[in-house]
Amino acid sequence: MKKIKYILIFMMSFAFLTSCFDDETGLELNDEGNNVAGFTNTTENVSKISSGEEYQIELQMKVSGPTILDLTSDITVSYAATDASTAIEGVHYRIDNPTTTLTKANNYLGYGSIVMLTEGIDAPLDGPSPILVLQATTTSGDGTVVASGKPVSVTLNYACDSNLDGTYTETQEYWRAGAFVSSTTRTVTFTKTGVGEYRTSEVGHWSQASLGYTPGFTFYDVCGAITIPGQNLVDTYGNWVVGVAGASSVDDITGDIYMEYEIEYPEGTDDRVYYVTYVKQ
Secondary structure (H helix, E strand, O other): OHHHHHHHHHHHHHHHHHOOOOHHHHHHHHHOOOEEEEEOOOEEEEEEEOOOOEEEEEEEEEEEOOOHHHOOOOEEEEEEEOOOOOOOEOOOEEOOOOEEEEOHHHOOEEEEEEEEEOOOOOOOOOOOOOEEEEEEEEEEOOOOEEEOOOOEEEEEEEEOOOOOOEEEEEEEEEEEOOEEEEEEEEEEEEEEEEOOEEEEOOOOOOOHHHHOOOOOOEEEEEOOEEEOOOEEHHHOOOOEEEEOOOOEEEOOOOOOEEEEEEEEOOOOOOOEEEEEEEEEO
């Protein structure tokens, strides 16, 4: 009987305590608080050729928050560089207009802009790329929207002018398991796909027809230093194509390109190694 008595007392106490809470009040609190306006991303990477030109860079901004659907006014956001920046104003960047308007018609999405400067800057840089840290500072248009405290770190990468696209004569030595297999010569093309980024028309000792899918491999040229990032063979097979670190480059005098890369299976093993020279036609 005592056990039943204690159980009844516990149940009555629990019911009393829970009756003290207003469920509706708890739910209404979810709609309280400010909306925030600021930069969408926390990091951005910008790569431009250091040719003396000025480049307009747009950075995504937005308004977000619990009552954004109730907003009716356009929101003007101001932003500025913070002391965490290593980029120098007037040397690496300039801000011509430190405000932007995020409109309801565009779902409160928009862009802030900076100008990346390259005049007097020689690439590659001796040290790390400068970083510009921006932060929204003030807003106007609706009292429920405040400036976001979340900054965006913009890395300003200075690249050399790169013009490696074109047709080349490829001379290739193919080794497997440390033994020479074959030497071939053929015509290949390099297609420019970005700043210092290229795609070859051939990869390994195979032909396009025998592999199918996306021909060749992707490589990067940064002021004459060639890197071949790890990638699946023709972006499809499990074989891993990757450059030998520090081995590939462009000859400053002749313009010939030398590359060393491996095709590994499984990834991380020495399987096939290619020593390749490209001479522009």
